[in-house]
Amino acid sequence: MEPSGVVASARERVRDAVRGEIIVAARAQLATEGAGALSLRAVARELGMASSAVYRYFKSRDDLLTALIVEAYDSLGAEAEAAATLGQGSLEHWRNACRAVRRWALSRPTEYTLIYGSPVPGYQAPELTVAPASRVLFALAALLAEANDAGELVEDPSTVLPTSLDTEMRALADFAIPGVAPSIVAKALVAWNQLFGQISFEVFGQLHGLVQDTDAFFEFAIDAMGRFVGFRPA
Amino acid sequence: MEPSGVVASARERVRDAVRGEIIVAARAQLATEGAGALSLRAVARELGMASSAVYRYFKSRDDLLTALIVEAYDSLGAEAEAAATLGQGSLEHWRNACRAVRRWALSRPTEYTLIYGSPVPGYQAPELTVAPASRVLFALAALLAEANDAGELVEDPSTVLPTSLDTEMRALADFAIPGVAPSIVAKALVAWNQLFGQISFEVFGQLHGLVQDTDAFFEFAIDAMGRFVGFRPA
DNA sequence: CGCAAATGAGAGCAGTGCTCTTATAAAAGA
DNA sequence: TCTTTTATAAGAGCACTGCTCTCATTTGCG
Known part of the structure; x- marks a missing residue:
């Protein structure tokens, strides 16, 4: 039954x-x-x-691992979603989302490693992990869309994309963040890579001996990248 | 004896x-x-x-792993060093160094994973890996110093650092790249994180379904980040 | 040449993921 | 209520892992 x-x-x-x-x-x-x-x-x-x-x-052991991975993605995704609406202005929304991701990563480093570090040897992520894995990116996309609607996203006219990338970014925008210019989508992806690159380096200890005040450095980075994307400071 | x-x-x-x-x-x-x-x-x-x-x-097994790690760091470092002097102008030097890192990572993904992915469980990197691990960063630092000496590095006056970060970046500059402005050092570190963040995402498959033309996207990123750091286009 | 040091091989220990069979407890049907 | 089916638990066992020991063999140096 x-x-x-x-x-x-x-x-x-x-x-x-x-x-x-x-x-x-x-x-x-x-x-x-x-x-x-x-x-x-x-x-x-x-x-x-x-x-x-x-x-x-x-x-199997991988099955248990998958459960842990899904839980981690969901936990991080929820944090990012909640933080992406805090504060005033798009730039602050962006910064708060970034801070939430970092805070989560530093508080649960092994789980961050599990989902954003190298894939566990022999483990192949099944289909059901895709949705929870996208939550952070979707939260950032929503952020972008809102900023664009509010007119708080400025496009730098000097940024040119090759045609192949332009059509790709345009398709991506149509799918997730309609109305946002392709060049801004591309920059946002760059910033997204920067964000996780920096957090990964911090969690994995690659910043050791280089940067002491990681808090200040992170603040600098997300501010700089936020402006790079086009968020107009409040 | x-x-x-x-x-x-x-x-x-x-x-x-x-x-x-x-x-x-x-x-x-x-x-x-x-x-x-x-x-x-x-x-x-x-x-x-x-x-x-x-x-x-x-x-021990970790001992063998260390040997492989050192070899990987050295191999990548050599590639980056060689590429950092190719082409005309600092921006092109920067881009070629970035391309070399990516090329190496894509051609030897498991070894890239070994050195830039999550630390292998239970493995603690010994002291002797520090030097080879720094080669890429030093290559980029040398690049920065040369660009600065050649006057091909422009500082954005609107970039302000908090005092703690300013002193840290100044100390870092004095150590490795004398003469370079603290704000540029900070931006270079941001770009460095971006570079490895993007390559890691590509190698680990996190870009799947998002970006097809990863070549074009990478070119866009390193160009954008190069300008972000302050390299004056030739 | 002889001796000491370096090397190789094998057994063995404790651990792993995973599968199989067997025993038991609990839910469902007559 | 009693029986039957089903889910669960337990244990043994297989093949593998890193690593340590002992013992035999080889090899190069004085």
Whole structure:
């Protein structure tokens, strides 16, 4: 009999509870041990169950990893979405969104590593991770669209795109942020890469010895990149 | 007896040869299997020797990993250094250096992942990796210094730094690129993060479905960021 | 030539992901 | 209520991993 979906049977509820416990334990182990060192057996030990029992809930280690990845993407996406409407003016919205992403990354570094670091060896992200993975980008796109509607996005006429890129950016704009100029879309993508590049470098320790006041440097970067994209300062 | 260093004894030469063979086999396995899946036993099998014998040459798996990392850093550094003097004008030098980094990354993705992706679980980079890791950054710094000396670097007076960042960037400039304005140093670091952020996103597949013509997009980015830093177009 | 050092091979330990069979508990049907 | 079906748990086992030990062999140097 197919479960009705909304109303969960007693068995289903306890099953979901166990699933949740496994995920919690796995996340704890992830935080302490690191991404690829996530061991199903260790999680099982932690929970006092046989390793084989865990396979009733996750058919493979990658399956468990996927659950963690989806959770991380969703958590980060929610933070970014919430922050993208804070403050006054588009530039401040942009900055707050960036700050939210960084704050999340620094508070949950192993999970940031999981989703924005190198792919875990042998792991292939399944289809269902695509949607949650896009949330941050969509939040930034919405930000862009609002700024454009409010007239707070100025286009630099000296920015020229080659035709191939122009048509691509135009298509991208039509899909997600109608009305925004192709050159601004391209710049926004550049800024997006900058944002995650900088956060990754900070999380992965690549800034060590170069920059001490990472807070100030980050503020400088998001301000500069915000203006680069075309946000008009309030 | 300490080996004289320059002249290698017969034993030392064959030892170095075996070491080299192991590294080659390891790199091959790295390329096919991925970063964290590098197995000492597998490379031993490949070379037809017992796994325990490999431990005569590398005292741990991390030790072998370090050798690969150093080799990768040096290879990338050499490419960047060579490219940073190609072409006419600072902006073109900058662009060629960026192109070289990207070309290297795309041609050796697993090794790029090894050095710029998430740290391998449980692996702690030893001190001796610091120097080769800095080569790319130093190449870019030299580029900046030359551009500044040639008067091809213009400072945007509207760029203001907070005092803490100003002193830091000034100290950084004094150390590596004397004469370059603090605001330009900060912008160069932003551009550096952008460069590796974009390349990482491309290598890790995060650009999939967003940008098709990654070549054109990269050209746009390095041109835009080059101007952002202050390189005067030739 | 002989000796000491370097090397190779093998066994073994503790760990991993994963699969299989067997036992048990719980829900569903008669 | 009793039986049957189904989900879960447990354990053994396979093939693999990094790494350490011992023991035999080779090899180069004095």
